[in-house]
Amino acid sequence: QLQLQESGPGLVKPSETLSLTCTVSGGSISSSNYYWGWIRQPPGKGLEWIGSIYYSGTTYYNPSLKTRVTISVDTSKNQFSLKLSSVIAADTAVYHCARIYRSGREVDYWGQGTLVIVSS
Amino acid sequence: QSALTQPASVSGSPGQSITISCTGTSSDVGDYNFVSWYQQHLGKVPQLIIYDVYNRPSGVSNRFSGSKSGNTASLTISGLQAEDEADYYCSSYTSTSSWVFGGGTKLTVL
Numbered sequence: 318q319l320q321l322q323e324s325g326p327g328l329v330k331p332s333e334t335l336s337l338t339c340t341v342s343g344g345s346i347s348s349s350n351y352y353w354g355w356i357r358q359p360p361g362k363g364l365e366w367i368g369s370i371y372y373s374g375t376t377y378y379n380p381s382l383k384t385r386v387t388i389s390v391d392t393s394k395n396q397f398s399l400k401l402s403s404v405i406a407a408d409t410a411v412y413h414c415a416r417i418y419r420s421g422r423e424v425d426y427w428g429q430g431t432l433v434i435v436s437s
Numbered sequence: 438q439s440a441l442t443q444p445a446s447v448s449g450s451p452g453q454s455i456t457i458s459c460t461g462t463s464s465d466v467g468d469y470n471f472v473s474w475y476q477q478h479l480g481k482v483p484q485l486i487i488y489d490v491y492n493r494p495s496g497v498s499n500r501f502s503g504s505k506s507g508n509t510a511s512l513t514i515s516g517l518q519a520e521d522e523a524d525y526y527c528s529s530y531t532s533t534s535s536w537v538f539g540g541g542t543k544l545t546v547l
Contacts, residue, residue, distance in 0.1 A: 425488075
């Protein structure tokens with residue numbers, strides 16, 4: 318059974334960089350059938366796609382976040398990571414990592430999510 | 438990119454059918470059949486219930502069905518049950534190789 322687990326600080330100061338890692342178990346991140354992505358959900362609000370990455374390193378970013386987002390992959394560790402720079406209070410959210418099926422572009426597995434609070 | 442447009446809330450009585458719309462543009466919903474729907478119960482992780490406009494993953498009830506016409510996709514839930522009360526989100530792939538979600542619809546079972 319595939320599992321995705323987010324890890325990283327739960328509290329980040331304004332203007333600093335949010336960094337999260339997603340560890341994939343029960344499957345290979347190097348599979349050609351999937352993208353790997355980050356999706357966030359501010360408290361009480363809807364879902365927002367942040368970006369996705371293919372095992373080769375090709376990245377796709379939300380245009381509204383593109384200037385602040387970097388997603389990378391480490392196939393040797395079966396992990397992928399998110400960096401969001403210059404964070405503000407509005408970046409406070411539950412951050413989910415996810416597997417996206419390449420054929421239909423749907424998210425078929427979600428991590429449980431990790432709450433990141435931006436506050437001084 | 439703008440979020441896909443969904444009604445903020447819908448409601449129905451047990452046994453009834455409801456439909457949730459998801460309106461995008463010719464650059465997302467209208468351009469691809471890569472429309473998916475997710476169900477999110479309070480405090481839980483979203484779960485995929487429809488992909489490729491109308492396909493159901495294994496284990497999802499056939500009371501859930503999807504369709505699309507032009508720039509608008511729809512999710513229909515028939516034979517409403519109390520357990521269907523949740524938030525529902527649509528999503529589409531876009532012509533800029535990105536993904537976009539709808540704002541979400543809260544379903545209340547009366």
